[in-house]
Amino acid sequence: MDSKVGKIHSIKPCALNNGPGARYTVFLEGCNLHCSFCNTPDSWSAEKGKEYTLEALFEDMQNYESTLRLSNGGVTFSGGEPLLQPDFVLSFFMLCKKNNIHTALATSGSILNDSVNVLLEWTDLVILDIKGFNKSFYKESVGCDLDTILSFLDYTQQINKRLWVRYVVIPGITDNPEEVSALSKHLANFKNLERIELIPFQKNCEYKWHEADREYTLQEIPAPSERELLKVLEIFYHNHLRVFIL
Ligand code: SF4
Incomplete structure (x- = not known):
């Protein structure tokens, strides 16, 4: 794909949960x-989405620039997986940095190559989704090797990149105390890690799976209770990590 054209699923002009301040996401x-x-299973197909030129997207962002600046916010690229379009994101981030706008990348951390390395140089903050700390869960329920994500995590430390980690709490699946404890001990080694954000599992997007004609396997899983969330939070906290619930 041309670095001047991006395939976009959607835009939230002033999102509050995608990095510091209000974010053009x-x-x-x-x-x-x-x-x-x-x-967002409706974002998986690279065939769909609306094409935006770099200029059109930047112009749209500028409509919200004063709000972004007033809130000490900026721009966040998320997905889908933003690292599948690294050249477009890089071109946009270069424009942002020229205009002194903060840049953040919300990613699964499953791709690390030369283009991504360059993109990270222009990224102020990485928001890394870590989906568990269990190799077979990653392989079967996520679709990649946990080691790939851990290599990405290592790389953020190697380049001393500001890092936030996101973790979805799914009762009976990602809230196993031993696994959460092992993950939090691992993360405690990362000096570039500023915070953990816990995201309570929600089923409000189940309809998107049906619309996309995909099988949804979590219909019996409830959203976590406050108690279940706090148990996970305590484990991270116990390992001296700053934890927030989104
Ligand atoms: S990384 Fe996982 S959660 Fe994120 S868009 Fe892809 S499939 Fe969905």
């Missing part, structure tokens, strides 16, 4: 994974 189309708990 661009959800790119296409994903290389197939998480069983995905709330």
